[in-house]
Amino acid sequence: VIPLSTNSLYQNSFTSGTLLSSLSRGGHTSAAVVLGFILVLGVLGNFLLLLVFSRFPGLRTPANLLLINISVSDMLVCLFGTPLSLAASVRGRWLTGTYGCRWYGFCNALFGIVSLVSLSLLSFERYTALLGGSQLNSVQDRRARLAVAVSWFYSLVWTLPPLLGWSSYGPEGPGTICSVQWQQRSLAARSYVACLFVFCLLLPLLLMVFCYGKILLAVRDKTRFSLTVIMKRRLTPLIIVLFTITGYLLCWIPYGVVAMLASFEEPGVVPPAATLVPSLLAKTSTVLNPVICGLLNNQFSRCFLHMISCSAEDSTSSDGVWSSRGIWPQNMQIKEQNTEPATLPSRDHHGRQWEQVQMDDNET
Template sequence: MVIVLQQSYNISTGHSSVSDPGALPRAVHTVAAVFLGVILVLGFLGNFLVLMVFSRFPGLVTPVNLLLINISASDMLVCIFGTPLSFAASVRGRWLTGSSGCRWYGFSNAFFGIVSLVSLSLMSFERYCVLLHSSPSDSSQYRRARLAVAASWFYSLVWTLPPLLGWSSYGLEGPGTTCSVQWHQRSSTARSYISCLFIFCLLLPLLLMIFCYGKILLAVRSVERQVSRINRPSAERREGRVLLMVVSMVTGYILCWMPYGVVAMLASFGRPGGVSPAATLIPSLLAKTSTVINPVIYMLLNNQFSRCLLYMIRCRSEAPPPPVHRILPRSPTDQQNTVAAMFTSTDEQEQRPGVQCAS
């Protein structure tokens, strides 16, 4: 999913040229296949559990969690439609499904991947709006969240259709076992598309996340300072949990996607042949790990979600209550409770009967 370099491939057969000096050794393909196999299994199971928990406990579906569901759904679709093809190609050491399969793989991975990226950014904006700005009612928050979900799919479609219509194209990349936008093309139209994709689908979502979570952290610190005089240890723990969640979100985004974007820009605008196939393979694999990391960062670090998952596994008759999704009140104590509900769903919240487990 990164860069096509100075290599000669027959896409109809999937065989690379024998004289290709950039071809990867068989052992590297084997390692990549093992890595992709692990990503496929863990990514599918993790996102499947996330979607199952939300379907099992509808009370968990808050406006913010609607975007989390959207992220898991898009990651699940990557695991179903994309990763198996690259896994099979790595096992055989060549692309197996021809030019049509290559275009489908490139389009679907880019489409579902951008949905996930945009949803992460919109989720930070939703939290920022709820925490720092008033809203007329909870119904308006749900309506805004649904519009955000729809916008993420439309926005992604706008940026992934052009290569199918002539603005750049999808083709084999790197070692010839994955497909993506053909970053090696150095025409003005291809470079303009790559630049727009990097700015509008990678850099701007990251900047929005940093801005929103930065504002939230400042607000949280201000609130905790006011209430810490009463219960300082509890306030510090709460602030630490929020900080851990925010740092994990931003760091996961940067580690999974920024290497891919940087290498793609270097391959497109740097000197020809300056990026080796091995150097393109690593960022591509890192990008795919987002399907595994997202369920951990955005779900399993949430106490409320974890408790519901354990209740479901143990088939208990009661479940924790859904997190309280409220507008930011004016008193410091209420602000503290709102922060806890949005980010950590703390254990101090009172439990109430949930949905009966199926036998």
Template sequence: MNHTWTYNLSFDAPADPVEPRAGLSRNGHTIVAVFLGFILFFGFLNNLIVLILFCKFKTLRNPVNMLLLNISISDMLVCISGTTLSFASNIHGKWIGGEHGCRWYGFVNSCFGIVSLISLAVLSYERYSTLTLCNKRSADYRKALLAVGGSWIYSLVWTVPPLIGWSSYGIEGAGTSCSVRWSSESAESTSYIICLFIFCLVIPVMVMMYCYGRLLYAVKQVGKIHKNTARKREYHVLFMVITTVICYLVCWIPYGVIALLATFGKPGVVTPVASIIPSILAKSSTVCNPIIYILMNKQVRYVILKLYFPQGTSGLL
């Protein structure tokens, strides 16, 4: 175990050609640290604002917003427990968390990322089931709470195994962050990576594609039919959720492609420089999501105005 860890921290080690052999320059680490500092500050601040608004205003506590809040909480936890370590490591030009810190970093970032993706898949199904029913249903908070709890349990099912022997977490990219050991050649590790991609990327994305494909078809079919105010509000929420999903996939798909190349591509095909850009892009989703909620969610915009201009918000919602 100790021998393996010492090797993983050294990109110059010749024992395994799959591992990167050179990290970033001092200037490269500084540039990455600047981007991560931006993501850390605004990711934490934006999601904290969303969390405060949900706690302060009861009108925001509906089933859809509970799932969005779940994503904000997981994003904020990524900033606190993951991005901080990567930011500090890039300032020092090397990983500073040690072996246990690397396992923690890899685990929490994987766990919170999967929570967000599963929450988006559940949101997709919620929009699909709501908008394809003829009769309006009352808000089901119990199902929303079960979905929130289920997203965390499902994520733990797939992120705990590397901690107990099915694959493992280790240094990745430029040597200042950790994740699943994508480049491991063992059959055990490869089997885990295949399962992880199928159950934590392919299936959730397919669920979202199916739900939104059916929804967009339904919207087209009834496009000429007059919609009441409540129905228009539901469609507005739909487009907000679709925007959130697209943003999430744009941020995370490049990282997934790089991970697949590291796992199944030729040894050394993924360089540290090539891997760091998708990694930063993936982390940037923690900044984007709350901005989408604020810009596209009328309820959130209303309570922000109410917070700062309490006398001038009547009739705006």
């Protein structure tokens, strides 16, 4: 962290491109390699995830709208933020000046908070859907769309203030990344960092712990009796969501802790180079979503494999492995709700006719 007495010199050196980074050439190269992998895997993985959702309507359940929202925000981080830090790491200094730094800091904060808030709203949706009884699909759909809108509005509320004078966006760590100015010692800057930590990291975490704690207690009570096949099947979506949340928290909590230390501890307690590691760890969250869906969810992975196979045989040999319930069912009751069937493309690229496949709920 840069001491207050040298902060102005640090800013001037940064914007003029003459800042001498505390990171070695090898360190910059390593960071560039990691960012390159994050960029490629994040763009490719989230693009494929969104493509599968667009091709199979049966996967687009109300709850999955929040998953789509997370993928969109992760994709935007990869497109509008990661390339700037990658180029800076390759050259060993920031390349796009003050305005580019502000843009980078704002985009990363905006899209990152959208993902975190969407995860907390997803936990609340699971809590109300699994424990609150049956609801009409139209009600669930409106609630999911409202949750998506809330995630973006809430994120804007907390990421616009640094552009308007409450704290600011600027260089972080070795000078190849930008974010909120954690090292500033003014009352306004510290109050913003504290609010950001409480309302954009701690509060979503507490909501997730509460909702999933209630769900797990309900599941534990049900296991005292014999579980039906459908009840057992409904545990898998919960495991997928828990893996997603655990991964995101492992990525973001170290960054939040370092930011608080940089803001409220003595100057120099967190060396500039040391802030790079949690920053890179936070950026890896953009890769988690498609990996977890692809590895843990049979419905999604089989739809993906069918999509890339472009084979008529694949559409008739799966014995109904796709599910019209998408990745997460809407409740834990035995009786299933009617939803729109997922339909495979009617023709392949050779013009051969494919049969429409009705997804069922026989497996996950």
